[in-house]
Amino acid sequence: MSIREAKKQKNKQAIFEAAIALFSENGYDNTSIENIAKTAGVGKGTVYSYFQTKKDIIKGFCEYELEKIHQELVKNSDQDTSVLKQMLTIYMTEFHHVTQNREFGRIFMRESVFPSDSDIEDNSQTDDKYFQLLFPILEKGQARGELRKDIDLLYITAHFYSLYLVIMSAWYTGRITTEEVEPAMGLLFSQALEGLQPKNESINENVKNNE
Amino acid sequence: MSIREAKKQKNKQAIFEAAIALFSENGYDNTSIENIAKTAGVGKGTVYSYFQTKKDIIKGFCEYELEKIHQELVKNSDQDTSVLKQMLTIYMTEFHHVTQNREFGRIFMRESVFPSDSDIEDNSQTDDKYFQLLFPILEKGQARGELRKDIDLLYITAHFYSLYLVIMSAWYTGRITTEEVEPAMGLLFSQALEGLQPKNESINENVKNNE
DNA sequence: TAATAATTTCGACTGCAGTCAATTTTTCCC
């Protein structure tokens, strides 16, 4: 590695660490970029050569953390449990990490769920990692007959993710407490699987359509 | 009305109109509070006596617009159509208004879905208006046998709202285009009604459990 | 090695969100 690259690596790391430490210590709003720069031992402009905005520092950190979680989950997932349980595990793990730092999570979610037009960059990479985690689980679920085969996996993902979002929103808005998150998520997930309409509603057609 | 109240009313209105006009004209970021104050014919401090932050101006505007839409919808709703169609109408109407000003909608959604801890004020009022709109529809749906009676209306609401959120997110992140919104929402809504698991999965138990 | 080119670092500078103490306007009461 050239001197240049080594320095860049080191600088970025130093900025990251300084930023996370200061944010955790004093909160996002009470930490200035100049603070971060000084702590990291660089100039203010240098911070901006590594991160486009203040929010991007947190975004970068959260993406990194998320990646770690996902890798853990891929390794430790019990592929033979029900889809319901596996999905609950995944999203509760994510939630648990968010609770570790409510403020980081909020900024990250705001930016990734409703990004500015300017930073609609390449989500595809993050998306891919996500699908890499979920698709195998859902495919096996389909194979086991737990999930309908006529719904695209993308859509099934959307259903679970949407309920995760609404729960997170309920938590951030104070409509539910931390303890209520898991039972509420479990209930919503199972309702999504069962459907909102009565089951006997379309038994007749259904029985005909299936062998 | 006293002179004082009249002035307050007039000032607030003037600030609102100036703000919305300038935001629409030049965008949120390119409009300063001093701009707004000057256009409205008041001092900068006065703006802050009516709105706590710059975002609050847009938030107030969106809440007002939303209220109008909801009143319209309550009046014009066809209570005898299917729940699916009515929900689609409601959320597509909301979406349509968001598309009128993408930037306002983004700020509003960011703030209302993932609010700062400081402005978790009284959501209950806005919530109430929402439920006033949705509950009658869902109750009739239950009565007609379109919706399960064993799920709390709050949860049913959560299901539809969550899918609305995920669609909005997909739109803001550029994963789907404006034209794709309606079909995608329709599909997700009907899947939520039918359930993600195969229908014949639990017919036997189900038939037993119902008379 | 020396001279030049490419890249990175830097902090002074700009512009704006939000604050606050001083001032003006309105209300209240005699």
Next chain:
DNA sequence: GGGAAAAATTGACTGCAGTCGAAATTATTA
């Protein structure tokens, strides 16, 4: 009406995010 209390208005001020051109560092070439 007049004078005091209450409420609203104001703009100078503070602090910080983000910019930018100049200076320093590293790479390249001869």
